[in-house]
Amino acid sequence: MTSEEQTVSLVDVLEEDEELEEEASAVLAGSDSDHCSYPQGYVKRQALYACNTCTPKGGQAAGVCLACSYKCHEGHDLFELYTKRNFRCDCGNKKFTDLQCKLCPEKEEENTGNKYSHNFFGVYCTCSRPYPDPDDQVEDEMIQCVICEDWLHGRHLGCVVPDCVELQEMICESCMNQHVFLWTYAAHLAVPGVSEAEVKEEKGTSDQEVATAIKKDEESDADVEPSCKRSRQEAEPDCRLKELEAIAQKRVQSGAVFWPSGWRSKLCSCSSCQTSLRESGLSFLLDESDTVLAYENKGKNNEQRQQGNDPLMSALDNLNRVQQLEIIHEYNDMKTELKDFLHRFAAEGKVVTPEDIRQFFEQQQSRKRGRVNTGQFYCT
Incomplete structure (x- = not known):
């Protein structure tokens, strides 16, 4: 291997580490790592875990918040569920026969508003396989459905995954078929896919005609005499969904559907549609x-605000160059050893707790004192 190949390899490793750190910050920094989220009720969205040690397959599905995964389930076999919406922490309720929550012991026996899936037992997708799957040799990304919040392999979506998928939302085929009105929106709002060539337009409407139909209510108001108009508060706006249905633009109703940024703002919010969404448990789509x-x-x-107030960076600015180089050298050594330390946890599927980190730095201090005692110093 040439030195150039080694350099590229190291850059790739560092970039991958940075991406993982950013992803972890994005998921975990939005949740509280010190306090159980139970008192907040059904949290709009939070990082969740399922404990295979406390609620194994065959038992009742349960989920715990980030703080409880650290404080109450240290050393347990945990499944990372990424995030779920409208969930209340189960830790210590009747689903945990031998465990009491250390952070919030006073809890109701059951959170009836929680929704569960096979994800809580460590399996995902229509293939019901674990992730990562030791028996799957195919490199494939997993994408979360907006509605059921299950994670599906790209190859099991029944469609081609579009570019820039990280900026788009996906609704799986099962949820589309369960809520058939979404197919009407999909024909007009969804990201064009491989099946777009099969879309049939019964009336040959153009994009301009679609926009005109959506704004029909505003245009019709201009043709009515002021004395005949009802106030905005009294008038019920036309249903955007019915207007799109009348256009009769069709889309092949198969496979998952990807939606562009801002698509939710284009859904109809008339009183009738709001009622239908609420009854279907889909009010969150608005x-x-x-x-x-x-x-x-x-x-x-949140992470950036914390970094902006970092006292360490302020202290470094006040040191001379020799002192800065010494600290950077020590930091690089520590970072390498910390990565090796964390990789062992990842390989065993364990969650890193604050106690683990504390022990790591205690070992670092012991080794540093050992180097000083033996007369080992770094030259600059």
Whole structure:
């Protein structure tokens, strides 16, 4: 291997580590790592875990918040569920016969508003396989459905995964078929896919005609005499969904559907549609802040604010160059050893707790004192 290949390899490793750190910050920084989220009720969105040690397959599905995964389930076999919406921490309720929550012991026996899936037993997708799957040799990304929040392999979606998928939301075929009105929206709003060539337009409508139909209510108001108009508060706006249905633009109703950024704002919010969404448990589709991307941005902003107040960086600015180089050298050594330390946890599927990190740094201090005692110093 040439030195150039080694350099490229190291850059790739560092970039991959940075991406993992950013992803972890995006998911975890939006949740509280010190306090159980139970008192907050059904949290709009939070990082969740399922404990295979306390609630193994065959038992009742349960989920615990980030703080409880650290404080109450240290050393347990945990499944990372990424994020779920409208969930209340189960830790210590009747589903945990031998465990009491250390952070919030006073809890109801059951959270009836929680929704569970096979994810809580460590399996995902329509193939019901674990992730990572030791028996799967195919490199494939997993994408979360907006509605059921299951994670599906790209190859099991029944469609071609579009570019820039990280900026788009996906609804799986099962959820599309369960809520058939979404196919009407898909024909007009969804990201064009491989099946787009099969879309049939019964009336040959153009994009301009679609936009005109959506704005029909506003245009019709201009043709009515002021004395005949009802006030905005009294008038019921036309149903955007019915207008799109009338256009009769069709889309092949198979495979998962990908939606572009901002698509939720184009859904009809008339009183009838709001009632239908509420009865179907889909009111969150009208809330753009519900998206995983919005949650991740919140986590990243929290992380940036914390870094902006970093006293360590302020202290470094006051040191001379020799002192700065010494600290950087020590930092690089520590970072390498910390990565090796964390990789062992990843290989065993364990969650790193604050106690683990404390022990790591105690070992670092012991080794540093040992180097000083033996007269080993770094030259600059």
